Amino acid sequence: MRIATAQQMRELDRLTIETGRHTALELMERAAAALAAAAVELAGKPTGRAVCFCGAGNNGGDGVGCARLLLERGFEVRCILVGQREKMTHSTRSMEFQLISAGGKLEEFQPDDPEFARWCLECDVMVDALFGIGLNTAVCGDALTAVHMMNTCEIPVLSADIPSGVEADTGRIFGAAVHAKRTVTFTLPKAGHYVGKGGLCTGELTVADIGIPRELVDAQEYPVQSVEADDIHLPHRQLDAHKGDFGKVYILGGSVGYTGAPALAARAAVRTGTGLVNLGLPAPVWPIVAAKLDEPMPHPLPAGKDGQLSLEAGEAALAQISSCGICLLGPGLGRSNSTAAVVRHLLQEIRLPVVLDADGINALEGHIDVLDARQGLHTVLTPHDGEFARLGGDLSDGDRLRAARTFAMEHTCCLVLKGHRTITAFPDGSAYINTTGNPGMAKGGSGDVLSGIILSLLGQGFPARQAVPMAVWLHGAAGDVCAQEIGEYGMTPSDLIDALPAVIRKHVG
Numbered sequence: 001m002r003i004a005t006a007q008q009m010r011e012l013d014r015l016t017i018e019t020g021r022h023t024a025l026e027l028m029e030r031a032a033a034a035l036a037a038a039a040v041e042l043a044g045k046p047t048g049r050a051v052c053f054c055g056a057g058n059n060g061g062d063g064v065g066c067a068r069l070l071l072e073r074g075f076e077v078r079c080i081l082v083g084q085r086e087k088m089t090h091s092t093r094s095m096e097f098q099l100i101s102a103g104g105k106l107e108e109f110q111p112d113d114p115e116f117a118r119w120c121l122e123c124d125v126m127v128d129a130l131f132g133i134g135l136n137t138a139v140c141g142d143a144l145t146a147v148h149m150m151n152t153c154e155i156p157v158l159s160a161d162i163p164s165g166v167e168a169d170t171g172r173i174f175g176a177a178v179h180a181k182r183t184v185t186f187t188l189p190k191a192g193h194y195v196g197k198g199g200l201c202t203g204e205l206t207v208a209d210i211g212i213p214r215e216l217v218d219a220q221e222y223p224v225q226s227v228e229a230d231d232i233h234l235p236h237r238q239l240d241a242h243k244g245d246f247g248k249v250y251i252l253g254g255s256v257g258y259t260g261a262p263a264l265a266a267r268a269a270v271r272t273g274t275g276l277v278n279l280g281l282p283a284p285v286w287p288i289v290a291a292k293l294d295e296p297m298p299h300p301l302p303a304g305k306d307g308q309l310s311l312e313a314g315e316a317a318l319a320q321i322s323s324c325g326i327c328l329l330g331p332g333l334g335r336s337n338s339t340a341a342v343v344r345h346l347l348q349e350i351r352l353p354v355v356l357d358a359d360g361i362n363a364l365e366g367h368i369d370v371l372d373a374r375q376g377l378h379t380v381l382t383p384h385d386g387e388f389a390r391l392g393g394d395l396s397d398g399d400r401l402r403a404a405r406t407f408a409m410e411h412t413c414c415l416v417l418k419g420h421r422t423i424t425a426f427p428d429g430s431a432y433i434n435t436t437g438n439p440g441m442a443k444g445g446s447g448d449v450l451s452g453i454i455l456s457l458l459g460q461g462f463p464a465r466q467a468v469p470m471a472v473w474l475h476g477a478a479g480d481v482c483a484q485e486i487g488e489y490g491m492t493p494s495d496l497i498d499a500l501p502a503v504i505r506k507h508v509g
C-alpha cells in the first residue's frame with residue numbers, strides 16, 4: 001500500500017479544499033464519522049461511555065466531531081480540550097459549536113480532578129485526538145498527563161490519524177506516545193504507523209476514505225510502500241518447464257561451529273522453488289553439511305586449520321560460481337581474516353548479482369569501497385542492526401527508514417534492514433516496509449532462511465524490486481503460520497522452511 005508523508009497529506013488536503021471538492025470541515029466531518037464508527041466497534045456495544053482527549057489542532061477537531069457523533073448515538077461522552085483554547089483552529093472551533101448544539105461541551109482538561117479520573121475508569125473506549133501529523137515537539141505538560149492516563153487506564157484507546165506522540169514520517173516517539181488498540185488514519189497510511197516505536201503504538205490500523213479525490217491521490221509519487229498479502233504474486237509454472245528455468249544458485253557459507261546456516265539457506269532456496277542449488281563449504285564441514293541436504297549440491301573448498309575458508313578458496317569458488325546465475329555469500333562463514341578476504345575478492349570478481357548476509361556483510365567492515373565498486377551490479381545486503389552499524393549505517397536518530405534509504409542510495413545497493421517491520425530500500429530512494437513476522441522468528445537461523453528465499457526468487461528471474469520485498473514478506477508470513485500452529489516460543493527456522501510451500505501456494509496464479 002502506498003505510504004504518504006505528512007507533507008503530502010497536507011498538500012492533498014489543501015488541493016481538495018482549494019479545488020472546491022470539499023471544505024476543510026467536510027473532510028473533518030468524514031474523519032470524525034470514521035472515528036465514531038471505529039469507537040463503537042472498539043467499545044463492543046452500541047452505546048456506552050467514551051472520553052475524547054482533543055488537542056487544539058485539527059486532529060483535536062476530528063476528536064470533537066467524533067464526540068458529537070457518539071453523543072448522537074446515545075453514548076455518555078466527555079470531550080476534553082488538552083491545549084490552549086486560543087490556539088484552536090477554525091475547523092476545530094466549528095466542531096465545538098456543533099458539539100454544543102448537540103447538547104455536549106468541550107471541557108478544559110483538569111488533570112488533578114479525581115472525579116474525572118474515576119469517571120474515565122468506567123469508560124468503554126478512549127479517543128486519542130491530541131496530535132496528528134502536526135506534532136512538532138516532545139509531548140509534555142497536560143498532553144503528557146493525558147497520554148499517561150490513556151496508557152494506564154486499561155481501556156481500549158482509539159487514535160485519530162496516528163497515536164499522539166508518534167512522528168508521522170519516522171515512527172519516532174516525541175517524549176511519550178499513546179499505545180492505541182486501534183488507529184484510524186485518513187486517505188493513506190504514514191510510515192510512522194509501521195516503523196520504529198510508532199509501529200508498536202498503532203495497534204490495528206484502518207485507512208478511512210474521507211473524500212480526497214482519487215486523481216489527486218494518484219497524481220503524487222509515493223516512494224515508500226507497505227507490503228501486504230495483496231502485493232504477493234507468483235506465476236504458474238509453464239507445463240514444459242525444466243529445472244534450468246528456475247535458477248542455478250550458489251551459496252558460499254559454513255565453518256566449524258556454523259554448519260546449520262548454509263544448510264538452512266540452501267533448504268529455503270529449494271523450498272522457494274530454485275531449480276539447482278550449489279554450495280561451497282570449507283572442506284572440514286563439508287561432510288556434515290552435505291549429510292543434511294538431499295537436493296542441494298555441496299562442494300568442498302580449501303580451508304585453514306581454524307575450519308574457515310583459506311585464501312585459495314576464492315579461485316575455487318569463482319570457478320564454481322561462474323556457471324551459476326546468482327550467489328549468496330555469508331551464512332555461517334565465520335569472521336577470520338582469510339574468509340573476509342575471500343568474500344571481498346569474490347565481490348570484486350563476480351559480475352553476477354550477489355546476496356550478502358551475515359559474515360559476508362561483516363567482511364565489508366572498513367572496506368565499504370568494495371561494495372561501492374560494484375556500481376551497476378545488483379548487490380543485496382541483509383543486515384540486522386549490528387551488521388548495519390558495522391557497514392557504517394547510522395541508526396542513532398531512530399529513523400530506520402531514512403537510514404535504510406540513505407544507505408541504499410549512497411552505496412547503490414538493495415538494503416534489507418532486518419527487524420520488526422523489515423525495510424527493503426533501493427538505490428532510487430524507494431523503500432518497502434514489511435508487514436509480516438513475529439518475535440518467534442527472533443532465533444539464530446531465521447536470517448539464513450531469509451537470505452535463501454531472496455536468493456531463490458532473484459535466481460528465478462524476478463526483478464529485485466519484486467523479489468526482495470516479496471521474499472521478506474513470505475519469510476514473515478511463514479513465521480506467522482508457525483506462530484499460529486506451533487507458538488512463538490517453540491517454532492524454529494527449520495519450521496519456517498517447512499511452512500513456506502503452503503504460504504507460497506496461496507499466492508500462485
Ligand SMILES: NC(=O)C1=CN([C@@H]2O[C@H](COP(=O)(O)OP(=O)(O)OC[C@H]3O[C@@H](n4cnc5c(N)ncnc54)[C@H](O)[C@@H]3O)[C@@H](O)[C@H]2O)[C@@H](O)CC1
Pocket residue numbers: 010013014024027028029031055056057058059060061062087089130131132133134135136137138139140143160161162174186210
Ligand atoms: N483539512 C485537513 O487538513 C484535515 C486534517 N485532519 C486532521 O488534522 C490533523 C492535522 O492537523 P494540524 O495540522 O492542525 O496538526 P495537529 O492537530 O496534529 O497538531 C498541531 C497542533 O498541535 C501543536 N503541537 C504540535 N506538537 C505539539 C506538542 N508536542 N505539544 C503541544 N502542542 C503541540 C501545534 O502547535 C498545533 O497547534 C491530521 O492529523 C488529521 O487528524 C483531518 O480532519 C482531515 C482533514
Ligand SMILES: [K+]
Pocket residue numbers: 059128129130131132159160161162163164
Ligand atoms: K492522535
